[in-house]
Every structure is written in C-alpha cells, then in structure tokens.
Amino acid sequence: MPEMPEVETVRRGLIDQVKGKRITDIEIRYQNLITGDVNEFVETVKNSVIEDIGRRAKFLLIHLDNGYTIISHLRMEGKYKVSSDVNAIDKHSHAIFSLDDGQMLIYNDVRKFGRMQLWPTDRLFENKSLKKLGPEPLSDEFTFENIKPRVIKHRKDIKTVLLDQSVMSGLGNIYVDEVLWQAKIHPETPANHLTDEDIKIIIKHANDEIRLAIQSGGSTVRSYLDANGHKGNMQDRLQVYGKEGLPCPRCQTTIEKIKVGGRGTHFCPHCQVVK
Numbered sequence: 001m002p003e004m005p006e007v008e009t010v011r012r013g014l015i016d017q018v019k020g021k022r023i024t025d026i027e028i029r030y031q032n033l034i035t036g037d038v039n040e041f042v043e044t045v046k047n048s049v050i051e052d053i054g055r056r057a058k059f060l061l062i063h064l065d066n067g068y069t070i071i072s073h074l075r076m077e078g079k080y081k082v083s084s085d086v087n088a089i090d091k092h093s094h095a096i097f098s099l100d101d102g103q104m105l106i107y108n109d110v111r112k113f114g115r116m117q118l119w120p121t122d123r124l125f126e127n128k129s130l131k132k133l134g135p136e137p138l139s140d141e142f143t144f145e146n147i148k149p150r151v152i153k154h155r156k157d158i159k160t161v162l163l164d165q166s167v168m169s170g171l172g173n174i175y176v177d178e179v180l181w182q183a184k185i186h187p188e189t190p191a192n193h194l195t196d197e198d199i200k201i202i203i204k205h206a207n208d209e210i211r212l213a214i215q216s217g218g219s220t221v222r223s224y225l226d227a228n229g230h231k232g233n234m235q236d237r238l239q240v241y242g243k244e245g246l247p248c249p250r251c252q253t254t255i256e257k258i259k260v261g262g263r264g265t266h267f268c269p270h271c272q273v274v275k
C-alpha cells in the first residue's frame, strides 16, 4: 500500500504534469471506482481546469476550478500516469481523463480498491473520510499539545495506536516501525505508559522519518511507482522494517519480527524496551 510519503511523491509528480490543464473528457471504465453518482461525477468534472493538487494524509485532492475537488484514495495499488499514447491504457485503467494538451491522465488499479469522490472544495472538512483524520507529521497541528491527549487515552500498544489514523494520520506500518526504533520504544508498550518525553521523541522522529521519506521519493517495498514512473529509494534507508534476522544498526542485536495488533512488526529486542 502506498504510504503518505509515496502519495506526496505522486502529488508532486502530477502537479508538474497536469496543473492548469482542462479536462475535456472523462471515461469511467469501472463504475465502483466512483463513490456517488457516476454520471454526475463525469458531468461536473468535464470541462473543468485542474487548479491544484493537494493532499490530506493518503488522500490526493484534485482541486478543480468549478468549486469541486476530486478526493482520490489509491488504497492498495492505485496509480496515476500521464501519457498521450493510447497504448498506455490497459485492462487495469479504470478512469481516463483527456486533457486539453492531448495528454491523458490515466488511473490504473490492479486490485480495484481505490476510490474517487467529488466534493465541494469549501466543505472538504465535512467529508466523512477527511474529518476523522488526526494531525499529520510536518503540519502546524502536529504539536505535543495536540498529540499527547490523543495517544495517552489509549491502553492499547503504541504500535496499534500510531497506526490509528484518527490519532495521527499519515504513518503506515513501515514508518511506525521505523519511528519506534528511532525512539527506542518497544512496539507493545501500552500507549498510556508513555511519558511526555516519549511523546516528544515520537513526534520528532515522525517528522524526521516523513521528511526523509518524502525527500527520497517514498519506498518501493511494494509495487509502487510515482506519477513519472520513477521508483522511490526510501527502502534503502529503512533501519528495521523488513530487516528481521539482520543486526540492529545501533547495537548489533538481531532484529525480530512479531505480530502486534495483527500487523507484522520489526523491532530490536535490546534497544527497544517496554515501558
């Protein structure tokens, strides 16, 4: 699944290629891709100009000049590509936006889990999917004052709590493992046992990890490519994720993989202690 840094990489790639272009036609080949009425989606989007592309956590926000935004969630395998070649369209191309410069913005999704929804731009904060999202790293809201109460109200393990997008958004399985390793906190530590210092360290490393991941263009742990077809290289910088059986880069103890809250979890049993 693309994580937030990968979606940010896609956003930056798409801005370069489609910002300011008019959508002259749309073909929806998989009706369930659209949440809501497909004809209404097509009629509203047609002839609008892509003003900008934003992002909230893992949602791409394609802002149109007619007051509407396409909220696009890539889920497991959704990808965008921009091409003028009809051969770029295949059986996994579920939405094709024709642009006024002769290019096409093509949405591909092998697993068909991705969704698009049209929503008034000035009421995005009312959207059910967006409004439940907690603060995300590198944003103004990602402060100790905002994060602490959201974390310590839980008695569950900190791994599960950090994955909960209503606590903080944008950290998926890979980056939670990396952040907890950086912070030297065992993934099974009950969230309400964390000290103020622990929370500050988690916030610092969440910001650092996401900044680094965005700079690296995301990771290709799964079959992820950005909108330009480039692979990210974040996977070369991971310290614990996927490194079970290898020495911890900090203390040389063998990294273990366990299940926490049903998710594969990588950690160092020496430097990450339960609090």
Ligand SMILES: [Zn+2]
Residues within 6 Å of the ligand: 248, 249, 250, 251, 252, 253, 268, 269, 270, 271, 272
């Ligand atoms: Zn270690």
